[in-house]
Amino acid sequence: MDIRFSACSLSYGERRVLEPLTLDLKEERIGIIGLNGSGKSSFARLINGLQVPSSGMVTVNGIDTAADPAAAAREAGFIFQSPQNQVILPVVADDIALGLTSRGIGKAQAAEQVGAILRRFGIEALARRRVHELSGGELQLVALASVLVTEPSLVIFDEPTNQLDLRNRRKVADAIHGLDRPAIVVSHDLALIADFPRVLLFHEGRLIADGAAAGVIRAYEQVAA
Numbered sequence: 001m002d003i004r005f006s007a008c009s010l011s012y013g014e015r016r017v018l019e020p021l022t023l024d025l026k027e028e029r030i031g032i033i034g035l036n037g038s039g040k041s042s043f044a045r046l047i048n049g050l051q052v053p054s055s056g057m058v059t060v061n062g063i064d065t066a067a068d069p070a071a072a073a074r075e076a077g078f079i080f081q082s083p084q085n086q087v088i089l090p091v092v093a094d095d096i097a098l099g100l101t102s103r104g105i106g107k108a109q110a111a112e113q114v115g116a117i118l119r120r121f122g123i124e125a126l127a128r129r130r131v132h133e134l135s136g137g138e139l140q141l142v143a144l145a146s147v148l149v150t151e152p153s154l155v156i157f158d159e160p161t162n163q164l165d166l167r168n169r170r171k172v173a174d175a176i177h178g179l180d181r182p183a184i185v186v187s188h189d190l191a192l193i194a195d196f197p198r199v200l201l202f203h204e205g206r207l208i209a210d211g212a213a214a215g216v217i218r219a220y221e222q223v224a225a
């Protein structure tokens with residue numbers, strides 16, 4: 001993984017929400033923490049082209065997100081804070097397959113890959129269920145499956161354990177820890193990122209701490225006090 005922010009800033013209209021930032025991200029697990037409204041989601045959305053910089057540049061594995069946001073989105077899968085917003089088709093297996101058929105993969109091949117990804121997460125029983133009837137944890141796993149089935153090089157999670165009970169939180173945390181590719185995790189759940197090799201702390205649109213989890217979490221505790 002090679003993500004580069006070069007003097008990248010972000011404003012919504014007149015409002016600057018991320019100050020110019022230059023950094024490289026290469027670690028397999030990267031956490032992003034900070035108070036509400038500090039700019040975490042905005043930063044994460046810049047990585048896969050959901051947002052493009054107001055100034056400067058972001059590249060993901062060599063892809064300039066502003067020049068080719070669709071390619072950036074294929075490279076970096078994004079799991080939204082509210083996965084129900086990500087679902088298009090009503091039935092789980094159909095929705096997961098859509099990511100493949102929309103890329104030109106045939107129906108039979110797509111069905112095979114969907115079956116494999118459901119087995120990998122132990123959620124085969126959900127295949128014919130209606131997405132809108134799923135619990136929060138089931139929905140998080142389905143959203144993860146629907147992103148991973150398209151084989152992105154890395155996965156960005158925006159508050160993946162928000163609103164989950166302990167059992168589902170563990171399922172999602174295990175899925176993140178066991179992921180076979182780099183993950184970037186925006187979270188208020190500090191235990192989730194506590195053993196990550198790198199954590200970024202945002203405060204009022206600025207990156208104010210960057211390093212191994214323990215030290216950055218201590219800095220966050222001071223900011224929050």
Ligand SMILES: Nc1ncnc2c1ncn2[C@@H]1O[C@H](COP(=O)(O)OP(=O)(O)OP(=O)(O)O)[C@@H](O)[C@H]1O
Pocket residue numbers: 012017034035036037038039040041042043
């Ligand atoms: N589409 C938008 N238009 C205008 N302002 C926005 C938009 N999205 C976010 N903002 C503002 O940008 C700032 C940073 O928001 P962002 O969602 O990046 O913060 P966050 O750290 O992820 O917050 P939280 O922990 O509450 O999810 C906030 O003040 C927010 O109100």
